[in-house]
Amino acid sequence: MDEIKTAEKNRVAQEEDAHKENYQETDVFAWANNLVQYVDDLKITLYFFNKNYVVYRTKLGGEASRQLRPLFIDEILEFILGGADKGLVVRGFEEAEKEDNVLQRTQVKNVDKLVEVLNWLKTQAHEIEDFKEEEHDLKRMKGVIAQCSHPELDKSFYLIKHLPTNQIMKGHTAWMLKDGVFRPFDKLSALKVPGENHLLVVNQDVFVFNQAKLKSLFGYDAKAASIAARKVAEIEANFKLSFAEGASMQSLIKGKPAAIKKLQKIEPSSVKQDDLINHADEMGIDLMTDEEGAIIIMDDKDITKFVNLLNDDYIESPMTGQRYEILKKRLLKPEDEETALSQGAS
Secondary structure (H helix, E strand, C coil), rough: HEEEEEEEHHHHHHHHHHHHHHHHCHHHHHHHHHHHHHHHCCCEEEEEECCCCCCEEEEHHHHHHHHHHHHHHHHHHHHHHHHHHHHCCECCCCCCCCCEEEEEEEEEHCHHHHHHHHHHHHHHHHHHHECCCHHHHHHHEEEEEEEEEEECCCCEEEEEEEHHHHHHHHHHHEEEEECEEEECCHHHHHHCCCCCCEEEEEEEEECCCCHHHHHHHEEEEEEEEHHHHHHHHHHHHHHHEEEECCCCHHHHHCHHHHHHHHHHHHCHHHHHHHHHHHHHHHHHCCCCCCCCEEEEEHHHHHHHHHHHCCCCCECCCCCCEEEEEEECCCCCHHHHHHHHHHHHHH
């Protein structure tokens, strides 16, 4: 089992190295300009994906198919091309906060669940089932993804939108107005796809028009992740760490929201390595070091202990001698300081 884990970590590390070497930032303005000549002849295939990130192929009638371009393509192009004339700029989440006239971007590889969904379309298309309401339930669908392709384009691009359940109507909860008369939907279901832009995937980049949708769709808080990445760099500069082959601190915290949240609050320079090791020993926390004094981090458990120690989450009660891991804490201030703060707020 350990050999399998090591092999998988090595594979991930090799893929990350290859990605760094091969990554080229997408010029979304050049991409949009080039797309205009093909937009009338794009092949657009629509898929749903559910809360477990399983993808389903949809079947569309002729009228619905003709709505795909205005619903998914036209507004995206208008935003990008119109924005170019107004000074729209593209920035990575790590470079700046969201501002007016800024389109934010992150790399596909950073968003694990998005990678999972795209892998269905790129490598498992033959396994994708047709969506059937009686089997799959429209209300369980989390998002819709439009895969767009053209013979003259090297790769498909993808437009993704969140599907809020309040935009889904089912027969037993909705009426239909026809010829001035309200009638039950019977066994029909109705879906309203949001008109606003959410996410665009081109090559190795995700362009994020709505940051909240990126988080609700794929559980990825880009801003928190970028802050955590900076904290990781600070920690690696202040501590001697030894990782299992193929692993890194960044790879081990990836997909762990609790650890990422803690990292945002940590000030690595305020803790010394020897003090942290001694505190772990006092608390009975099994923190191993190598011959050179580097802290050994082999797996998820080790990284959790290390982050908890950095965040000062272990304490011994002077009253009972019991040791605790603190799940939530609030820094106590002197009573007169708290009073002054509360009076100032009022």
